[in-house]
Amino acid sequence: MTADHPPSVDPAVDPAVDPAVNWAGNVTYAARRRVRPGSVAELQRLVASASADGEHVRALGSRHSFSRVADTDGVHVDTRGLGLAVEVEDRPGGTVAVVPGGATYAEVAPVLQEHGLALHNLASLPHISVAGACATSTHGSGPSLGSLATAVCAVELVTAAGDVVRIEEGDADFGGAVVSLGALGVVTRMWLRTEPTYDVRQTVWVGLPADEVAAQLGEVMTSGTSVSVFTDFADPTRVSTVWVKDRVDRPSTLAPCLASHRPADHDVHPVPGVDPTATTPQQGSVGPWHERLPHFRASHVPSVGDELQSEVFLPRAAAPHLLPTLTAISDTVAPALLVHEIRAVAADDLWLSPMRGRDSVVAHFTWKPDVARAMVAIRAVEDALAPWEPRVHWGKLTATEELRAPDGAYDLAAFHELCARLDPGGTFRNDLVPARLVG
Ligand SMILES: Cc1cc2nc3c(=O)[nH]c(=O)nc-3n(C[C@H](O)[C@H](O)[C@H](O)COP(=O)(O)OP(=O)(O)OC[C@H]3O[C@@H](n4cnc5c(N)ncnc54)[C@H](O)[C@@H]3O)c2cc1C
Incomplete structure (x- = not known):
């Protein structure tokens, strides 16, 4: 950093929020300083100068990752002061x-x-x-x-x-x-x-038979534009809730296990027993896309707050096996778990995307905020799902020491070459990326 152009120290960090830790509080960032440049030109000078001094730099977003992906031992850059608008x-x-x-x-x-x-x-x-x-x-x-x-x-x-x-x-x-x-x-x-x-209608079913949901998982996941199945394995014969978010301009057909049961007549939280005030409106309520597609309202603390998360991506063909496989290890998983969520995501061709070349069923876990206990359960989950070559969420916890990709999952060679070309001195490197990205 040159003395001529000192980047502005973030003046507007909410004093109630500790910028040195991530949202969940499980990662304390190693950054020596945090800056909020006031323009793109100031950002350019900051990065060039840090880079010339051999200092590491990393952009920080809203700090919601549970992994160390956003960490750096150098300068954390907050881009919210660049003066850009939507x-x-x-x-x-x-x-x-x-x-x-x-x-x-x-x-x-x-x-x-x-x-x-x-x-x-x-x-x-x-x-x-x-x-x-x-x-x-x-x-x-x-x-x-x-x-x-x-x-x-x-x-x-x-x-x-x-x-x-x-x-x-x-x-x-x-x-x-x-x-x-x-x-x-x-x-x-x-x-x-x-x-x-477009508008979306959100409807939630509570306590559906787990065997029916598992057997019809493909149809359940296409029962709306966006569907989530939640369970905490407290009662292995029932899933906690099924959330169906359906575009009103493209209605879908309900799976038999949904069509044959009545939806809930009250709002619920994805984590059983938690006050649903923070969730988006349910009970068939229709509203604009951005007020129904997320589970949580922008105005409230999302999810539980005190929690950890992990997530694995599997090929769509693994869907029918997911609930039975996890139920078989529920003695290990359930004590550490707040809730498990199943989602589906379409394939893409982005080099580091966990969905690269593979339509996916996604197994998400919200864990109690006890890292040691959660890691035991995460390892059990990743081991049990290993036959389906799980890929892990870059922003969440994993038991995998290296971010080892199943063969051909990612285009790592192309990504490493791009990193070397755009960042030959390793300014944006951290302990995780790209060092621990191995094929
Ligand atoms: C309650 C909760 C619910 C969640 N729900 C979901 C979910 O539904 N689906 C899902 O997939 N994930 C979910 N996540 C995970 C979350 O979406 C990811 O961790 C995401 O990266 C968070 O974005 P962020 O802005 O907080 O990024 P950060 O955690 O701040 O950073 C993540 C990465 O992005 C990079 N980055 C940030 N800003 C920039 C920039 N301007 N330029 C270059 N790189 C940048 C950082 O360097 C870092 O590598 C959830 C997390 C929480 C806490």
């Missing part, structure tokens, strides 16, 4: 949203809605930054819907040399530029495909 751009292929990387989906979605636009899907929470979510291949549910990164059609980033580089769909490097784990540079803007706005 904009809408008409292109030959359709309207795109031009979004600051540091903006959250909770900030972006209402602007799109005002323009009569929507995104194809959202995660369980809108609190996360767009760049952070896309960098880790964050996803919602929907067998025909790709992860949030699949909405991206261009990325603009500041590289280690301090250059602003834009990588577009169709460019040779695009497959590595979106799910980048923060290893290529600091993303300043992303261009997201949009579609005309």
Whole structure:
């Protein structure tokens, strides 16, 4: 860093929030300092200068990752002060949203809605930054819907040399530029495909027979645009809840196990017994896409707060085996568990995407906030699901020491080459990425 251009020290960090730890509190960042540049030019100078001094740099999003993916021993960059706004751009292929990387989906979605636009899907929470979510291949549910990164059609980033580089769909490097784990540079803007706005009806079923849900899992997952099955294995004969989010302009057919049971006549929380105030409206309530696709309201603390998470991605063919396999190890899993969620995500071709080349069924776990106990259960889950070559969520906990990819899962060679080319001095490296990405 040169004395001429000292980056502004973040003046607006919420004093109630400790920026030195992640949202869950299980990761204390090793960063020596945290800065919030006031413009892209200031960011360029900061990165070039840190890079020249051999200092590591990493962009930090909204800190919702449970893994150390966002950590650095150098400079943490908060991109929320760059002075960029959400904009809408008409292109030959359709309207795109031009979004600051540091903006959250909770900030972006209402602007799109005002323009009569929507995104194809959202995660369980809108609190996360767009760049952070896309960098880790964050996803919602929907067998025909790709992860949030699949909405991206261009990325603009500041590289280690301090250059602003834009990588577009169709460019040779695009497959590595979106799910980048923060290893290529600091993303300043992303261009997201949009579609005309739509409404979604959210309906929840409670306590359905587990054997019926397991046997009909394929039909359950296509019973709406976005479906989640939750269970805590407290009663292995019943799943806790099934959440169906259905676009009203594209109604789906309910699986027999849903059609033959009445939906809940009260709102519920995904974690059994938790107050549902933080959840989005249910009981067949229709509302705009961004107020139904996430499980949690933007205005509330998502999920439980005191928790850990892990997640594995399996080929869709594993779906019927998921509940029986996990039920068989429920003595190990259940004591550490708050809730397990099954979702579906469509295949994509992004080099580091866990959905790369594979339509996926996704097994998510919200654990009690006891790392040692959770890790025992996570290992048991990953071992039990090993026959289906699970891939892990980059932003969550895993028992895998190295982020070892099953053969051919990722295009690691291309990603390592891209890292070496855009970041030859390793400015954006951390302990995890790209060092522990091995094939
Ligand atoms: C309660 C809760 C619910 C969740 N639900 C889901 C879910 O439904 N689906 C799902 O898939 N995941 C889910 N997650 C995980 C979460 O979506 C991911 O961890 C995601 O990365 C969080 O985004 P973030 O902005 O907090 O990123 P961070 O954790 O801050 O950073 C993640 C990565 O992105 C990089 N990054 C951030 N900003 C930039 C930038 N501007 N330029 C370059 N790189 C950048 C960081 O360097 C890091 O490598 C959930 C997490 C929580 C806490």
